[in-house]
Amino acid sequence: MRSPGTRMWRVALCCVLMETFVHIARGLNICTSGSATSCEECLLIHPSCAWCAQEDFGKGWTVTSRCDFSQNLQKRGCEARFIEYPTSSMSILQNTPLSSKGSGSAQYDVTQIMPQRVSLSLRPGGQTWFGLQVRQVEDYPxxxxxxxxxxxxxxxxxxxxxxxxxxxxxxxxxxxxxxRLGFGSxxxxxxxxxxxxxxxxxxxxxxxxxxxxxxxxxxxxxxxxxxxxxxxxxxxxxxxxxxxxxxxxxxxxxxxxxxxxxxxxxxxxxxxxxxxxxxxxxxxxxxxxxxxxxxxxxxxxxxxxxxxxxxxxxxxxxxxxxxxxxxxxxxxxxxxxxxxxxxxxxxxxxxxxxxxxxxxxxxxxxxxxxxxxxxxxxxxxxxxxxELTVWDHPEDISLSFTATCQDGKPLPGLMKCADLKIGDTVSFNVSVEARSCPPRGTDQSFTIKPVGFKDRLEVTVDYQCDCGCSRKAQLNSRICSSIGTYNCGTCLCEPGYLGAHCECQEGEVSSMYLSACREAEGKQVCSGRGECSCNQCLCYESEFGKIYGSFCECDDFSCPRHKGILCSGHGECHCGECKCHAGYIGDNCDCSTETSSCISDDGQMCSGRGSCVCGRCQCIEPGAFGDTCEKCPTCPDACGTKRDCIECRLFKSGHLADNQTCQRLCKDEIITVETLKTDEPGAVLCLYKTDDDCVMKFTYLEHASGQSVLTALKEPECGGGPDAMMVLLAVVGSILLVGVALLAAWKLVITVHDRREFARFQSARSRARYEMASNPLYKQPVSTHFVETDFNMYGRSYNGGVH
Missing domain, CATH: 3.40.50.410 (von Willebrand factor, type A domain)
Structure with a gap:
């Protein structure tokens, strides 16, 4: 399993390689464009630049700059043993393990930060990384x-x-x-x-x-x-x-x-x-x-x-x-x-x-x-x-922190972790870059210390500003015509002499030298910003800055500016291009990569409603605003977020009160009223149900000044609690009432029906035509029929009947 330090080393190496490839892709060789005249100057141009100290380097090649990318120098015949290419590195000097308990162990052996001593070897412009861990031990005095x-x-x-x-x-x-306890007044x-x-x-x-x-x-x-x-x-x-x-x-x-x-x-x-x-x-x-x-x-x-x-x-x-x-x-x-x-x-x-x-x-x-x-x-x-603090921070060193708290999520730009439990361990990765070289013989160091802790991490810094070949410099070397110092493959000539081997005197000019002072056919001699002497350009001085390069084609003042400041004050100008300090990017180095200013109080980047661009939050969520997009009255979770603050600030309840983070997360002004007005323009009405089934109401308003105001009722609205016995009696009474009503209805229907039937019977009885003593169903066995007849007897007419 690879250690975090190994991973960070690989990241740092990848960053340098990627930056080198970017320059190559642009067609710009930052090493050769600087036209460094010494090994030390080459090292200061860029951390990817190397210097060839081989004496006969460059013969047969059109480009003879000894300052170039290491792979280019080897292709052009420079042996690896003559290449000066120092890199930034880190070594741990003291790494006592973290303690887990305070008073129960030998007190003077308690360790709450690891490692305790680190040594850095920094090349200007190069980065190196180291990690540290902090733990608040249990039972500490x-x-x-x-x-x-x-x-x-x-x-x-x-x-x-x-x-x-x-x-x-x-x-x-x-x-x-x-x-222990003490007292003063x-x-x-x-x-x-x-x-x-x-x-x-x-x-x-x-x-x-x-x-x-x-x-x-x-x-x-x-x-x-x-x-x-x-x-x-x-x-x-x-x-x-x-x-x-x-x-x-x-x-x-x-x-x-x-x-x-x-x-x-x-x-x-x-x-x-x-x-x-x-x-x-x-x-x-x-x-x-x-x-x-x-x-x-x-x-x-x-x-x-x-x-x-x-x-x-x-x-x-x-x-x-x-x-x-x-x-x-x-x-x-x-x-x-x-x-x-x-x-x-x-x-x-x-x-x-x-x-x-x-x-x-x-x-x-x-x-x-x-x-x-x-x-x-x-x-x-x-x-x-x-929370970490840095003591005695050297001005020429840039530090960048990344915190990894209990959730395991890296938080770039953050130097603190919150909501921890005693015994928890948090980690920080620290990126270090040297922007320049201090005066020779200057010892640099700084201290990283958690606030309130006696424990600290001591960091000593050694600068890689000198080349090893400089220790073998030869005065009045024959290679330099005995009138110069041979150092790292080049001759440093005495005043009045020029040339690769000090073979020329100043002022010697001929047509054969002029062609060597033009960058290309048809270009001006020394780019019009210098004069040619002994096949090399002597650049003019400028009140704006330094003019340099093999053909005086470069300077340190013709770079993009921001608000009138060269490279925004966050970078160095090299041949028309800004070389940004650590923590800044962009053509004019105006864009900060620092994200600490974008971290909201709850630890989220731009409150989860935007992205951090150049050290400032760009809010994406509609209606969100504020330095960290923390203000958003129309966001779906606005009422829910402010509810937690209402509970912890007014009623000392809720999960924020338990975590002791109420004061840190809830900074809005809270006004309590007897009656809540909901018609105020721009105010958002929020309601929620409390644990005891009451209703809490409050409004959330963002003023144009950015100040948030919460207006809440002093007490939740609670209706009178129902009486269980009354509810039971009401239910039983309702059931009895419904039953009685149903019985009465049934009785009414039966009564009406019976009365109708009785009335129908009475009507039939009144129409009956028989005596009460006879049986109307009985019939006589003999029936009598009357027949009318009409006949004439003895001349008379008779009417009669037969029975």
């Missing part, structure tokens, strides 16, 4: 220094934390078996206009203040308890403290932070421990230059100034420290700063975190009741991410 604002407004907070030590030690004991500079300076306020600045008539004198910073594992001492010292009072709203907290960071021995920071500095306040801090209001013009020197009473002695002699100085000293001493501030200050201190690496912000309750949960949350947040 923790030092927490609690730095508290003791101005008058923090009195209720002081009462709350009087038993903080015991509770905090109990909670931290679940995370580490080696925990601050107010502000005891001078006008920051504090009350009248004599009556010197001993008691609260004099005349009815609510709290007794206070201690104002002080800048006071170190009270060094880091200790005896947490009862913390409780004892806190219970002794009293608040003080200053005049203006801002506090002198940055003075205190700097002293807590640089006074390592007094505070008791351990080398083998995580250093957490908890800064608790309810107001904004004074910044650098604020001290000039009190006449303090001396910038802070970044040193420890604690007197024998453990109080900050330079409070009234030096200005407040700058953010840059704070960040430098915190990083230098491996300290994670936790801003524990009230909700109204969250945005202000959040902006500070962008300028101070390794800093987090947590929202503190008005009376500090949630301080323990806050510290635990901040600790988990700190240990869930790894």
């Amino acid at each position: 923790v030092d927490i220094y609690y730095l508290m604002d003791l101005s008058l407004s923090m009195k209720d907070d002081l009462d709350t934390i009087r038993n903080l030590g015991t509770k905090l030690a109990y909670e931290m004991g679940k995370l580490t078996s080696n925990f 601050f107010v502000d500079k005891n001078m006008s206009p920051f504090s009350y300076t009248a004599p009556k306020y010197q001993e008691n600045p609260c004099s005349g203040y009815k609510l709290f008539p007794n206070c201690v004198p104002t002080f800048g910073f006071r170190h009270i308890l060094s880091l200790t594992d005896k947490v009862d001492r913390f409780n004892e010292e806190v219970q002794k403290q009293m608040v003080s009072r200053n005049r203006d709203a801002p506090e002198g907290g940055f003075d205190a932070i700097l002293q807590a960071a640089v006074c390592k021995e007094e505070i008791g920071w351990r080398k083998e421990a995580y250093h957490l500095l908890v800064f608790a306040t309810d107001d904004v801090p004074h910044l650098a230059l604020d001290g000039r209001l009190g006449g303090l013009v001396q910038p802070h020197d970044g040193q420890c100034h604690l007197n024998d009473k453990n109080e900050y002695s330079a409070s009234t002699t030096m200005d407040y420290p700058s953010l840059a100085l704070l960040g430098e000293k915190l990083a230098e001493n491996n300290i994670f700063l936790i801003f524990a501030v009230t909700k109204r200050l969250y945005v202000i201190y959040k902006n500070f975190t962008a300028l101070i690496p390794g800093t987090t912000v947590e929202i503190l309750d008005q009376d500090s009741k949630n301080v323990i949960q806050l510290i635990i949350a901040a600790y988990n947040n700190i240990r869930s991410k790894v």
Whole structure:
């Protein structure tokens, strides 16, 4: 199985070969076009160029440049042993394996970064790669220094934390078996206009203040308890403290932070421990230059100034420290700063975190009741991410990072990984390129260090700027007519002499030499930018730059520009073509290959809605905009994405709250209202059902300024929950009612039918013609019929009948 380093070596080699082939395909030989006159000049042209130091090289060939691609030199008869072709390389000097546990092992053997020492051999323009791994080990010792604002407004907070030590030690004991706690306090500079300076306020600045008539004198910073594992001492010292009072709203907290960071021995920071500095306040801090209001013009020197009473002695002699100085000293001493501030200050201190690496912000309750949960949350947040920083970065070296986090997906341009678990291992690949050669004898090195870690990777750099053949240079060599130095196959002639072997003197011109000074028949001698002397061109000087080449055909100023800057300031001009520095491409080197600016807060490239072109996101998804295409109110998943932020910010629920990433991913302003207006132009209405079957409504609006605003109901809309007994009774009652209704209908139908039949019977009975005593069905056995007759008897007529 091939190692990552082997794969990266192959990638680097392929990159160089591909670039060489591109030049060949264009018909441009960047090596010969530079017309280098020495081996060292050849090496600086391009990392694919080689130099032939063979004495008789070039005989019988039209092209005699000793600087060319290595394969071309060999084809033209240069033996491999005479070819100078140094390449960039990397070697690992120390590679101690990563540790898996902290306090349970020998503490001074804990290793969280691998390798620890690397040596690079760099040829200008050439790239080399190396990989490093970082792991946050389990059960690592923790030092927490609690730095508290003791101005008058923090009195209720002081009462709350009087038993903080015991509770905090109990909670931290679940995370580490080696925990220490310390305490310090601050107010502000005891001078006008920051504090009350009248004599009556010197001993008691609260004099005349009815609510709290007794206070201690104002002080800048006071170190009270060094880091200790005896947490009862913390409780004892806190219970002794009293608040003080200053005049203006801002506090002198940055003075205190700097002293807590640089006074390592007094505070008791351990080398083998995580250093957490908890800064608790309810107001904004004074910044650098604020001290000039009190006449303090001396910038802070970044040193420890604690007197024998453990109080900050330079409070009234030096200005407040700058953010840059704070960040430098915190990083230098491996300290994670936790801003524990009230909700109204969250945005202000959040902006500070962008300028101070390794800093987090947590929202503190008005009376500090949630301080323990806050510290635990901040600790988990700190240990869930790894971010690299580079120290003492040489200006002529270009670095490019690619992070591989837990999902195994390479993220070019990224120097950090988030959402990690303790014990996870992340990897980074680092590409290194030297843009130029430093002065001879200059040692170069730099350090790669995870923020807040004591562990670091030391990188030493050796430059391949000299040729091996230069060590065999011959002064006044016979090859150079005894008037020049023979070096790497060429003669460096004494002033006034020219020619391949110093055989000519300056000023000698003849027609036989002129043809050798034309690039082609019909072209100008020396391209019109030089004069021919002893069969070679002497190029004119130009106020714009250098003119060079065998026929003065090249210069270092006729390259494409961007906004008036040659090669955009990100490359070197070589014979009309920009040779871009690492990390830039394009004809004028204006296109950055860096993608870190395109990575959104969720770790996706352009939020998954676009592509990164020249270091900027080009949004593809309709309706998407923003620096990383993160804003898209019409995208199908906009409501779903903002729902997670509503849940974690307003209700401390959802998967973002569990992963401690709410503050990182959810930066939109959230406004809570009693009644939600849905008719605002451009606002998108979003609804979702909560776990308790309530309906949460909010609107999502993107302003023209790019600011996103979420307007949400304070509480979800919930209907009254149904009574199970009432529902049961209603169902049973409904069934009974339907049954009774069906029976009544059936009874009605039967009754109507019977009545109709009875009426029909009565009608038939009334029409009957017989007596009730006789049987209408009985018939007599003898029937009688009356027959009428008409006859004449004795002259008379009779009518009669026969029965």
